[in-house]
Amino acid sequence: MQFSFLLTVLLLALAQVEAAPVKPQQRTVTLPLKRLPQRSDLPPTVLLQQHINRSHRRHARMTGREGPSDAELVKRMEKRLHQARYDKRFNRNGVNVPASNNEDVGIKGPNRLDSNQLGNGNQNNSSNGFPQAGLDAQNAGNLTIANQPTTNNSLGLDVEGNDVGYVATVQVGTPPRDFSILMDSGSADFWIGGEGCQSLGGGDCGNHVFLGPNSSSSFQTSGQQFQVTYGSGQVAGDIVADNVSIAGLDLAQHVFGVALLESQDFSNDTTKFDGLMGLAQSPLSNQGVLTPVESLAKNGLISEAITSYKISRVSDGLNDGEITFGGLDASKFDSTTLVTVDNVNPQGFWEASFTVSAGGKDLGLTGRTAILDTGTTLIIAPANDAQAVHAMIPGSQSDGQGGFIIPCTTTTVVSLAFGGKNFDINPVDLLFTPVDPNNLQGDCISGISTGTIGTPQQWLVGDVFLKNAYYSTNVQKNTISLAKLV
Template structure:
């Protein structure tokens, strides 16, 4: 077509644009003039480039069939590794797990603060289940139902369902695990991209061993450890990764320093040597912290937070005492010391958004909150902390290793979506675990690089190991509550059979395991004295 609106057919005859349908329908060459539209605004070039980069980031983000956007990490090259992806805003870190004999991919929250694993079930009719991927008997020939139920009680909702046994496959492994299939999921999960939670903690003498315990029992690894590397979206590193049986030396610098957990064989709680800012100690030696990949921010009781912020110029506590505001120009690092090794958290991670979301505000809310998150006063060091360290969780020796990360060089004009999210606190509470299923025979096979190998039969699943690695991920965590159910109703827990147990800390996370989007909280806590 040419400028005057007419088009040429293959014979060279001009055809009016209005009669184009009558032109010969044969391959040909058509031309049209392309013009550049002049700029009509005064937006600065750097701002325009940053916006364009953000558009590209959204364009190339992996959009799932269920509608949630995921910023994917590169496929790991380290053996026995799975990619850890995120939502593009540093709020949630997930991995892909292949479930059942048909290897159905589900996105699960990577949660070192929870011992229990659960996924949304195909029989669930709640709104959250309708917008996520689910799993049921039709998805696997090795699906083994039980009459045991579980219940996760949140501050504003719940997750409940029935325990089953089937295979979970990731990072070159496939092993049978007892996990929950939820038939009731609260609306709190409507905004979470995960289809379930991969619990990587453990409870001593648990009646329902979780994924971590199953991995140890099956003896698939020479060393029963897993290592976690998460990244901040603004770095554009896309190198999130969980590695089983070893470490990825390219993800850290210097030495890995180990600290024994406070309870051997228990959850991931370690003692704190020092904590403070910019080299100033706040006198908090002897406190303990849960290293929790399933929690977005960091939390400590108000009395500890008061000492912690005493060395931050201009810091002010909120009216409800639940958060601190600091000058938005604050550039000092937060520091935590374990076993003599100090780890620095840059201000870009711990200094959050402007108080109340007001653009002219000069005070910003800290991402290290003044809230008692556990019954025993343990701190929660979540992703705000973990973005700056490489973490190794040693199941054999009940210890956590931490190492600093190499500096990331980011192009100055690159930008990822800057949407500020608010947060609300929710928290699961776990009660008594159920009986374990009979153990299965572990086998080791070499079968390419699939994340999971089908069992090929409807019999009891076996634990298998493949040689490669496959990338995908899962999200933040919580705990579960197994109970005996009556034959008449497997959906309701028997209160008489419930006994207190812990999921996230030695004395449990009570009812406040903080995960992902903590909505109303920032808005309420933003008002400062």
């Protein structure tokens, strides 16, 4: 395959599912989240570089720095492609396993995923290697259906792929229609693809649901424009007002954006969400408007602008993730472990002070802060910090390009402490993907990577950690809460 073709598709890693809202009670509402898959037809190290590149740009935007140029990112990707092309450890199609080999290695083919076999709650034990259920989901990219919720105001989380991205369904317009929306705690703009949207790569914006005057009688445009750049793409369009319903809570003429230009990361048919909801604080908004959760609070539909996340992993087979507006779902966490800390970021991101330990040893990394971001898959740490963590993982080694290789059978526990409370990262979450999909007890690529960080003390902490804690943010109090999951 030509490198030029590969480079045009490396950032495509998205999909959707459907779930119905549960009527809120006591001014607390909960939406489902849905996982987004990573591409499974790329070599493991290329998938890693894809996520590192996104994180670098995302972190630069968060810290107000100039991010790496396109040329820099392409150069890094080309280096990974050359490495993968000539490295005999990788099969030709990356992490996909040829169907003819399935019986020999005990791995299902990409079209043979059985959602009933995606784990039994005991596949967390990383001493058994990279979870088979995770590899099946990664290869297939199919939907794993969530169980029915067991508590009020909760919706099930359907899982797509192997724990990459989170999407909820909201209703917009008159008549109301379902839109699949990516939920992102690391940005503050809400937008949906607009009628007549054009892709920056040429053509229209793909097989998505679009909003505009032809589909909604309550649609109103302001004549003002907006533009947002993310780590994985950009959009531009008009600021509009229309009716938005979030888990049955109706916001009349909420102000947000419709995208009329989208980069290929958003416009491609393989990107199955129709828009993005930023859930940081509104001072960060490029549109200059309230976030949906802030609007819900302002209109008295919820008591406080609180957003809470329970993010699950597919290999557990529990499929119990959710996003809650207006409060915390006490059934998801141990209340005796709940800790609340100040948000130290003045720009509108969610950032807190923390310390790090590994293998039960405090690493002595003082003065560190972590931006907690559901829109980032990996943990991105300063080079010296990432090296200090991996020095505590027996058998780990640097790949020389900002990543690390660790044993798939590692049992080393890395912990992040907030407000004096330790939160352990399950060793299985340190395993980004196996180097050789035929050997799930061999080497794995680490989910903690080196980043070009603004300061030597700042980390970007994504889903590798957030799958291990209940995570809640409060705009009015400017605080972050974390608790251990049950």
